[in-house]
Amino acid sequence: MQGYILHVSKYRDEDVIVTILTPDALLSLYRFYGARHSTVNLGYKIDFEIENIVNVTISRLRNIIHLGTPWIGHxxxxxxxxxxxxxxxxxxxxxxxxxxxxxxxxxxxxxxxxxxxxxxxxxxxxxxxxxxxxxxxxxxxxxxxxxxxxxxxxxxxxxxxxxxxxxxxxxxxxxxxxxxxxxxxxxxxxxxxxxxxxxxxxxxx
Ligand SMILES: [Zn+2]
The missing domain is CATH 1.20.1440.120 (Recombination protein O, C-terminal domain)
Known part of the structure; x- marks a missing residue:
């Protein structure tokens, strides 16, 4: 699945909750140690997977790949x-x-x-x-x-x-x-x- 990261908020020490805009949804997903990951940044377009866990209300963000753009260094x-x-x-x-x-x-x-x-x-x-x-x-x-x-x-x-x-x-x-x-x-x-x-x-x- 692909989407744009619209917001990253810290949760506990280094975990984050990431808001992602996909073609048909606005998702809030949990990422362990997201604060350490260079792929989790405001405005990035990413390819990712969602992991649903039984009895956990917020799904997890997995296998993130940053899809770069030519202007990212400007x-x-x-x-x-x-x-x-x-x-x-x-x-x-x-x-x-x-x-x-x-x-x-x-x-x-x-x-x-x-x-x-x-x-x-x-x-x-x-x-x-x-x-x-x-x-x-x-x-x-x-x-x-x-x-x-x-x-x-x-x-x-x-x-x-x-x-x-x-x-x-x-x-x-x-x-x-x-x-x-x-x-x-x-x-x-x-x-x-x-x-x-x-x-x-x-x-x-
Ligand atoms: Zn007037």
Whole structure:
């Protein structure tokens, strides 16, 4: 079975509980001495087996193989990937059965990180997620005051459009930002805007 490690929490001295996103489930598995294993790391894609033990509530994680990516040695990219993974873990917390969309999203994002600005790649992935979840608001109406936004466009959490003064947000380029929401691509946005949107994303999914 394959999955992405969304969270690793210590249990007792060196054992860990690992949260893994597979194509159709979010699993919590127990790993003895997991803190010592180089294969158990946040954001890693792994191949693994599950061992079910009679009368033990949490199954065990076994035979782990790390499935590496070309960017794994590039620290800035790994750091951004970690941020995205933590946000996704919080977003999916408490869910057991998940749509394959989320696993496939990480597959695509991981490939994009090989060739794209990592923040831009994460923003595009997030836009895809908002669209999939039916949460993408494309119309320029402020979610705080309900009035149309004509110039001073900012985006709040979940990339909701707003007036800059209503959310004390940074002013974004109007046409380019609306085009981004329409096409779910940040292609037209400059690096400064991408950095601003990254800060909004860091507030939570
Ligand atoms: Zn407003």
């Amino acid at each position: 620290a800035p990219t790994v750091m951004i990937w970690h941020h995205f993974i933590r946000l996704l873990n919080t977003h999916l917390r408490g869910i057991e059965t998940v749509d394959p969309f989320y696993f496939n999203l990480l597959e695509r994002l991981s490939r994009s990180l090989e060739r794209q600005n990592p923040k831009r790649a994460c923003i595009d992935a997030y836009l895809e997620m908002l669209a999939f979840e039916g949460r993408l608001h494309k119309e320029p109406y402020c979610f705080i005051c309900d009035e149309p936004v004509e110039e001073n466009l900012a985006l709040g959490r979940a990339f909701l459009p707003a007036h800059t003064h209503c959310i004390y947000g940074r002013k974004l380029p109007f046409n380019e930002t609306l085009a981004m929401l329409e096409n779910q691509k940040s292609l037209m946005l400059d690096e400064t805007t991408v950095n601003n949107l990254w800060d909004v994303l860091m507030e939570g999914m």
